[in-house]
Amino acid sequence: xARERFYETMIVIKPTLSEEExxxxxxxxKGWITDTVDGTIEEEKRWGLRKFAYRTQKExxxxxxxxxxxxKANPEKINTLDERFHITQDIVRHLTIRREDLDxxxxxxxxxxxxEEPVSEENSAEWL
Numbered sequence: 001x002a003r004e005r006f007y008e009t010m011i012v013i014k015p016t017l018s019e020e021e022x023x024x025x026x027x028x029x030k031g032w033i034t035d036t037v038d039g040t041i042e043e044e045k046r047w048g049l050r051k052f053a054y055r056t057q058k059e060x061x062x063x064x065x066x067x068x069x070x071x072k073a074n075p076e077k078i079n080t081l082d083e084r085f086h087i088t089q090d091i092v093r094h095l096t097i098r099r100e101d102l103d104x105x106x107x108x109x110x111x112x113x114x115x116e117e118p119v120s121e122e123n124s125a126e127w128l
Contacts, residue, residue: 004072006042006102009033011085012064012093015049022065025090029067037081039073047118056092064092070099 011029013022026046033039047066055062073081078096085094 002075005075006070006072006099007078007096008099009069009096011067011091014090014092015061015063015065017090026067032081032084033069033071037073037077039071041069041071043070061092
């Protein structure tokens with residue numbers, strides 16, 4: 001069995017679902033991470049509804065509900081998570097990347113993992 005590695009996953013859920021349905025789907029994804037890929041969730045952040053830079057072609061959506069996860073998982077099983085995202089129709093977009101920087105921090109015994117907050121709309125207006 002391979003050594004667990006850190007991964008980061010961002011999912012975007014359809015905004016047409018109710019808040020309760022979006023929360024339930026987020027909980028389901030957490031279950032997939034912990035049960036299917038034997039992962040341990042280090043951090044979860046719900047960013048809420050955010051506008052897209054462009055409309056999606058299939059469903060003509062211009063916003064989505066973003067949720068962000070950082071977790072440790074077995075690299076041999078990570079593709080099964082990606083397959084589940086593909087067949088779940090309520091997940092509009094998803095991206096999973098390996099976080100080598102967190103792997104290095106964990107190796108050097110730094111257990112305090114922090115992730116930067118996204119830029120809010122109020123703060124982004126200051127740059128204009």
